[in-house]
Amino acid sequence: MKFRPCIDIHQGKVKQIVGSTLQPDASKVVENFVAAQGPGYFAAMYREDGLTGGHIVMLGGGNEEAAAEALRAYPGGLQIGGGINAGNAANYLELGASHVIVTSAIFRDGQLHMDELLKLVAEAGKERLVIDLSCKEKDGRYYVVTNQWRTFSDVEVNAANIVELESYCSEFLIHAVDVEGKREGVQERLAEQLAAWTSIPTTYAGGARSLADLERFRAITGGRLDITIGSALDIFGGQLPYRDVIAYCKKGG
Template identity: 45%
Template structure:
């Protein structure tokens, strides 16, 4: 059954909601921010802990976010996942700091090319059960291609059953941001969700475009209950008006 999973997106040390495709290193003026929270990262960690919103992910979007991420993890030791700049060199450190799992993307794609060796090393270092592979992607023609470097750089990996089966040998979970619709609140990528429901064999969280509490029911139907959903900019705790956090909590309690 599809569940609501939560997020804490960090940018320059603050909890923010950003239009995914606008985040670049080369043009800071292009950044489109939907929401900057007055609350601390710890506030959200404690909120998720109170309501037992497990598998919530803390994502460091660029530099200057380590302290904020550590604060979030300290608010619920063993309860939150962390991603952004994770590598074989620092993954265990983040686990030791209280992360339930580490989320990995860019490290797996040196020069935008997938490295199975890096994935194996990381899986061996922290354990398959502590590893989430982020296969966030952008649409290219009729395919979805994994995007890295704040979703700006297209890699050589297509998201399909073959690649997900291969990756799932070394990790325990997938996180999938549909970067083209991330932060726009204009609806989920229904075709991608349907395909993920056909392909995945391990717990998977989809993020991108959710704008109504009914999207939980939609994702459940499209994926046959195999894919969970994250709301971001649409959620009232992130300044949104179309989805109430309390309704998400109620959904989880009933399903």
């Protein structure tokens, strides 16, 4: 189990928000934290701490230059997502991203568009493509959500779909949107299912707030999933020491 750091960028600033409130009207977005430092500061810190496989997420438009700042600070060390498509994927890889993360470009109008996925594989290469399966629960099942996590697709996060999509990417990133940013604990059933279904590196995001949560997450997943933590960390205004998380994950729990 690795700790995967994050840099979420909204309106050009590093922020932690309640994911389910993300929408075009920025005044209605619930912010947990707004950093005084720029994206490059956090990227450089992650580089110095030897953390790999972390991700930058551009939450809406107008964040491209801020994201480029982070990529310059840690070339080859961070993945990037948010508005990635076949037309710009190669550019972000050239700017220094290790991988590109894709959601909305392939999940449009409530469906998976295989033609767009194949274009992205052609542009980025399977080995540098991460599919974001961020999801919400509906009727006891989890479905991929797009359009800033506001729109349900008809793509269920289940064993069969996981197996199919693994053929086109090297990793998954999965936000448990119902708990993301709320510091209410890990969505255990989803985490347990993902650990059983996935055979490629998979990062879970959503709800972790303490070392006890990390211990529980490791127990229910058998250490097979990686984890990212945002709002709960002290570097983002929370109570959980960033250094303690690094130490815990490095010693294997």
